[in-house]
Amino acid sequence: MREALTLRGNSALLTRANPLAKFAAVVLITLVLALSIDWVSASVALAGELLLFPLAGLTVQLLWQRGWPLILAAALGGWSTAILAPDRGRILLDVGIWSISSGSLELGVGFLLRGLAIALPAVLLMSCTDPTDLADALAQKAKLPHRFVLGTLAAMRLVGLMAEEWQTIGMARRARGVGSRGNPFQRIRATLGQSFGLMVQAIRRASRLAVTMEARGFGGARRTWARESTYSRLDLWVVLGGLAIASAAYSAAAGAGTWNLVFLVRQ
Template structure:
């Protein structure tokens, strides 16, 4: 609910665009980055994506707050790739059990940057898209089944609630002296217990939501819309922006001679 209120008061251009246009733009960027593993195309895409922050009304602090798990996962994935990839070129670091060469470092850097370039548009998309607008667009424009649309809408609304629920469960457990002290193994067990508690709460909340939506007539044959989902000139610019970013990433990599398809990576 808090995120929805923030979006309602946010007049940034990307918040006013149709969700399907934003999804299409993100899909184009993701498709290009998924086909290549070089660092130049990912770097070009990242620079372009950073320039979109003002258009979404976001800050770097908010990006870290919402996307830090994805950022850390990309960093760990890049480091792991650099370690396990086959050596090529000069060896830069050798500690016996593993080594990093120029080729493996470039491959790991490309993997990390590609992960960030793919994750960032998703964070931008979720941060500037109202769940209700997305549900309206999926049902009215994409003509998707109502069960899928309602499930997507409920999932997006529950994501924020689950984050708050995790904090609530953690504070309640710490108040009872659980998980706030002990060995790393004991803390790991406490975290797993907290995760199980969150899973139980999610199932209960989803069950109540499903019953409530069914009782209020969601999924009926005859449906009316409080808000009509429409396309505008802004959506054309959003889609064109996705095409330009994808084209710039490919052009930059090809011009630099680093374009490297995933199945050709070694």
């Protein structure tokens, strides 16, 4: 709820755009990045995405707070690709069980940058989009089934509650002396137990919410809308901006000769 109120009071440019327009821009950028694993196209796309964050009223600190799992996953994926990919070119590092060559390093860096360039638009989209506006756009413009839309809205609303619930469960367990001490194996076991408790709590919340929404008529055939989802000239510029980033990424990679389709074997 606090995030929704923050988005309502945010006057940043991208927060005023229609959610479907922002989603279309994200799809255009992601499509180009999904076709090739090379560092040039990913670097250009990543640079263009970083320029968009001030337009959404976001900072680097907020980006890290909301996207650190994706950033760490991209870093781990890039490192794994660099050490597991077949050697090609000059050997840069050889420690016996694995080695890194110039070709595998280039592939790993490309995977890392591509992972970041794919993850950041999703973080950007969720950070500057109010869940209720997204639900309105999905139902009114995309004509998706009402129950699917309302389920998506409920899930997005519960994400923040699950984060708070995780902290609450953790503090309750530490008050009982669970998970606050012991060897690494015991701590991992305590974390798994806390995760199970969160899963149980999430199922209970979802069940209560589903019954409540059904009782209040959310599953009815006819619906009325408190707010109308509309398109504006800003939405056209948002889609064109996504197309421009995607085109620049492809053109730069094609011009540099690094464009490498993922479904073709590079000689």
